[in-house]
Amino acid sequence: MARDTLIGGALWEEYSSEVQRRMNDPVNMGEITQEEADKESKQLIIADFGAESCGDAVRLYWLIDPKNDVIVKSRFKSFGCGTAIASSDMMAELCMEKTVDEALKITNIDVEKALRDDPDIPAVPGQKMHCSVMAYDVIKKAASLYKGVDMSEFETEFIVCECARVSLDTLKEVIRLNKLDSIEQIVDYTKAGGFCKSCVKPGGHEKKDLYLVDLLAEVKEELEKEAISKKIKEAKADGDFNAMSLVQKIKTIESILEEYIRPTLKADGGDVELVDLKEIEGGYELYIKYKGECMSCSMNTTTTLAGIEDMLKFKLKANLRVLVI
Template identity: 80%
Template sequence: MARDDLIGGALWEEYSTEVQRRMNDPINMGEITEAEAGEDQLVIADFGAESCGDAVRLYWLIDPKTDTIKNSKFKSFGCGTAIASSDMMAELCMNKTVDDALKITNIDVEKALRDDPDIPAVPGQKMHCSVMAYDVIKKAASIYKNVDMESFETEFIICECARVSQDTLKQVIKLNKLTSIEEITDYTKAGGFCKSCIKPGGHEAKDVYLVNILEEVMSELEAEDKSRKIIEAKGDGTFESMGLVQKIKSVEAILEEYIRPTLKADGGNVELIDIKEEDGVFNVLIKYQGECMSCSMNTTTTLAGIEDMLKFKLKANIKVIVT
């Protein structure tokens, strides 16, 4: 094929040499039969992409004693990019445990197909083909483990191509005060490939788009700014000048950002009960939850850490009391 020919609407030269090679001569295409399985377990998983009509079938030969994928093959019913992506996906699965194979993402597949680490292996509009390769891994693992494949997805993914979640997008937009889709793409890569996640009208319909998230976060930031200005107008902005509701919100914000993530990682949590002022001291009443309730450090190291963080962030005379 001439290098200026078109493949799926993209110039041939936009594909890496590795992608071109696997399009024409895939290494791992084929099937594994029951006769070949012996004492190993054969898993056959099918997954199709409604957006483009492509489909892939993945074969895994798994040692049930170690959960190791001893052999991995595929059949692809789609474009050349789907064939190349599926070929690399099958290869990356080999000699891994099923749990380790689940860690392989579409980004891993695409990067493994690059000739140059800094140059994408496929045009952005074809990135969704490697997403299908990622999805069929989840399907095969769900069959082997006898669970729903959706149980492997712990986050709500907005950009399938770059594997960027809704929570990550909101945090990045808020932290960096982003105001445009271009800035979001620069910071997260979301929307930089097939572009379906940016707004309605792309090749794949979404429940939530980047424009929705950007609008939502900008509205939240605007509301927070108005609230801050009202507080400043009523007082000097210090913890002491705040009303009770604002004091509670301020303490809650610090607990949520700096304290709870660590406690939750160990199966615990903390609840803010009340804030009471007495002789110039703000008594912050808390109640431990989960594993923290029986932890030997809940009245020593942990309590001191919470109190020190609140004092440092709020610049106030605070004492934390466990109820």
């Protein structure tokens, strides 16, 4: 059946022919009975898993040889949409002739890729990727029953994007190393957020504990703070404030203003600008200019000014007077 075949008045060009074939004629659908397991001296495992986001569910049957942990037969029953049937059918097939530990390495991406007609074209639309995720999760459930452990033991990382199985640690590392600054770049580098898009921002078909937009903002803020701290260290040049050049002194003051002063002022609609730094007998005079709401604030020459001066004195360990122009 071609990808652009019309079915029931809907254009199914986003579904591969392999997906459509397995929707209509699944190869591995069925049951494995305890009688069959006893007859072959094998262990029967029956695992159920449901997806809360869509209400689909799958039951997985494994017939395992306890001598070597090999899954000699795998069958399934799916209670859901056609995509869930096709994904479950492929999942069951991929499990056969593998050990339980080998089956645990099968991911939802492996299932989806095995259903593709073209290696570069997804087998299903993004909003249907959760069906292959469900297939991945039921494998973990079956393995946990066979091994007698909780399935959470197989998940060692916090997964942000369930569709692409991308963890929080991986996302943070990729964003940091490549200095990514957009969701589009994250999708390009990691594939996270490229399928159902529920993990990108609130409002998708499935609620998430953490969204990519929040993670990106968090990492960018961390990188900015680290950059500021680095500038301070570089400006100090392994010496005290008095030993710095004028350029280094100004960079250091700017870094302190950016990290410790401006966030508070900006929160109230204001800001401060460094205008000049003069060296006087026994210390320094720093000239600043208020911006925004700070210009009309009644405390800009009292409490706010004293706070800026105290912070700079504390950080620089220098005799410094701050003046407003």
